[in-house]
Amino acid sequence: MDTPFFELRNITKYFSKVVANKDVSFSVGKGEVLALLGENGAGKSTIMKILYGLYKADSGQIFKDGEEQKINSPKDAMALGISMIQQHFSLVPAHTVTENIILGNVKGKIDRKACEKEIGELAKNYGFDVAPDAFVRDLSVGVQQKVEILKALYLKTRLLIMDEPTAVLTPQESENLMQFVRNFTAEGNSVIFITHKLKEVMEVADRIIVMRGGEVCGDLKCSQTDEKELSRLMIGKDLVPADRGSEEQSKNGEVRLEFQNISIVEHDQVPKLKDITFDIHQGEIFGIAGVSGNGQEELCEVVCGALHPTSGKLLLDGEDITDLNIRQRIDKGIGYVPSDRYRDGMVMDMTLAENMMLKTSFGKKWLKRGFIDKAKLNGCTEKAIQDYAVKAPGPDAMARGLSGGNQQKVVLAREVENGTKLIIFDQPTRGLDLGAVDHIHKVILGERAKGKSILLISTELSEIFALSDRIAVLYKGVVQGVFDRSEIDTEKIGLLMAGYAVDKGCSNEC
Numbered sequence: 446m447d448t449p450f451f452e453l454r455n456i457t458k459y460f461s462k463v464v465a466n467k468d469v470s471f472s473v474g475k476g477e478v479l480a481l482l483g484e485n486g487a488g489k490s491t492i493m494k495i496l497y498g499l500y501k502a503d504s505g506q507i508f509k510d511g512e513e514q515k516i517n518s519p520k521d522a523m524a525l526g527i528s529m530i531q532q533h534f535s536l537v538p539a540h541t542v543t544e545n546i547i548l549g550n551v552k553g554k555i556d557r558k559a560c561e562k563e564i565g566e567l568a569k570n571y572g573f574d575v576a577p578d579a580f581v582r583d584l585s586v587g588v589q590q591k592v593e594i595l596k597a598l599y600l601k602t603r604l605l606i607m608d609e610p611t612a613v614l615t616p617q618e619s620e621n622l623m624q625f626v627r628n629f630t631a632e633g634n635s636v637i638f639i640t641h642k643l644k645e646v647m648e649v650a651d652r653i654i655v656m657r658g659g660e661v662c663g664d665l666k667c668s669q670t671d672e673k674e675l676s677r678l679m680i681g682k683d684l685v686p687a688d689r690g691s692e693e694q695s696k697n698g699e700v701r702l703e704f705q706n707i708s709i710v711e712h713d714q715v716p717k718l719k720d721i722t723f724d725i726h727q728g729e730i731f732g733i734a735g736v737s738g739n740g741q742e743e744l745c746e747v748v749c750g751a752l753h754p755t756s757g758k759l760l761l762d763g764e765d766i767t768d769l770n771i772r773q774r775i776d777k778g779i780g781y782v783p784s785d786r787y788r789d790g791m792v793m794d795m796t797l798a799e800n801m802m803l804k805t806s807f808g809k810k811w812l813k814r815g816f817i818d819k820a821k822l823n824g825c826t827e828k829a830i831q832d833y834a835v836k837a838p839g840p841d842a843m844a845r846g847l848s849g850g851n852q853q854k855v856v857l858a859r860e861v862e863n864g865t866k867l868i869i870f871d872q873p874t875r876g877l878d879l880g881a882v883d884h885i886h887k888v889i890l891g892e893r894a895k896g897k898s899i900l901l902i903s904t905e906l907s908e909i910f911a912l913s914d915r916i917a918v919l920y921k922g923v924v925q926g927v928f929d930r931s932e933i934d935t936e937k938i939g940l941l942m943a944g945y946a947v948d949k950g951c952s953n954e955c
């Protein structure tokens with residue numbers, strides 16, 4: 446048998462009492478694409494961070510070409526030809542593409558023109574449409590990801606690790622990324638990517654490592670398995686698709702939320718939102734598709750009250766709520782699951798119970814004779830932990846110690862309770878494993894069945910299609926038509942998301 450390119454042997458890592466990786470062993474060969482699958486909290490990010498030198502294993506060994514290596518920092522990893530692209534990119538928006546790529550990587554006097562030329566050629570070789578002198582702040586998420594990849598290529602990376610690389614891409618961008626992975630590995634390089642998307646895995650991976658509870662529970666050749674077996678390995682059972690229930694109900698509900706010509710224009714800049722006009726009915730799921738950064742965040746903030754429109758009105762059950770503040774809107778029954786839980790959803794240095802209290806009508810709900818009703822708070826948090834299958838020791842656990850997916854579940858539990866009339870779900874299942882996605886979809890449909898209105902924002906088209914009654918595409922702050930779920934397909938939406946016109950309901954932005 447060939448010596449593996451990189452090999453992890455018996456890696457164990459504890460975070461205080463929590464075992465994140467237990468006796469993990471696997472390897473990646475030259476030219477191989479390895480997919481790392483597993484439920485939230487299974488230990489995928491931890492093992493990759495150990496390989497990249499961000500964490501230090503408590504025990505175990507790492508080998509390259511059969512020789513043991515000590516990787517104590519990303520610098521050590523890079524010297525061995527390892528790069529990692531994390532979910533949160535590490536680019537400096539105010540710098541150009543070239544500056545970002547050479548930052549810290551070029552010694553001595555910098556010949557800017559020569560660097561730009563080199564990076565331009567590198568981009569061309571891999572078919573990346575990236576201008577070396579463009580500022581990163583002006584680039585879409587998809588292009589920013591290409592800059593991260595170019596950085597890795599510039600460093601002559603031989604093993605590229607990507608953590609959920611397609612989470613924020615359009616279907617077309619994801620396809621291009623997969624093509625890059627094929628080309629890159631055809632040259633004898635290797636790729637390990639973490640994902641929750643089985644379709645992607647089946648398309649591009651050669652081998653699949655499945656993790657559960659910190660341990661490896663499957664090491665399979667892609668050609669010898671299928672999506673069903675993988676999902677069973679990951680979650681231990683088959684999934685039954687969520688039932689959408691009655692189609693009539695959403696059409697018959699009263700109008701709950703009305704956007705009337707809402708625009709957001711800062712100074713003389715391009716509008717962040719332009720003339721947004723649509724309504725959401727009671728018992729309706731209204732899906733907004735689009736590449737992130739096209740006005741979705743502003744739309745959510747207009748509804749939750751964090752941002753006030755420059756013109757236009759917002760009505761809830763016929764009442765003008767345009768000028769109400771966030772607290773007043775929470776009291777009116779608007780819940781909001783933000784896409785960036787680190788920034789807007791949780792306080793990482795607070796316990797889960799304390800996080801459950803955030804953004805709720807504090808006084809009315811949690812106080813008893815002027816003091817926090819700890820028993821009630823702990824009871825509710827415990828129930829959320831049970832209902833949402835959050836992997837956490839208990840209500841007093843610190844938010845920081847939970848895996849990304851488990852943090853997201855806590856935010857969801859809180860906001861579903863807060864939103865008695867309307868819930869905004871912005872990327873509700875980003876980073877969640879299959880079982881959790883299935884559970885959240887059932888929760889969303891369940892809330893719809895209770896008559897709540899749902900504003901669902903997702904870059905995940907399968908999610909938009911699985912849940913929405915009506916669908917709009919947001920591109921550069923403009924709604925590119927509102928479609929009934931039966932009127933539109935993935936291809937059309939993908940094109941609208943990328944700014945191309947399709948035959949119906951398209952505005953001049955296309």
Ligand SMILES: Nc1ncnc2c1ncn2[C@@H]1O[C@H](COP(=O)(O)OP(=O)(O)OP(=O)(O)O)[C@@H](O)[C@H]1O
Nearest residue numbers: 460465485486487488489490491846847848849850
């Ligand atoms: N910095 C940390 N401090 C304490 N515990 C941590 C830390 N990072 C991870 N853990 C714990 O280690 C376990 C594995 O987490 P990890 O992030 O590796 O999972 P994951 O498979 O990447 O999950 P997800 O798909 O949700 O991102 C979890 O139980 C998590 O709570």
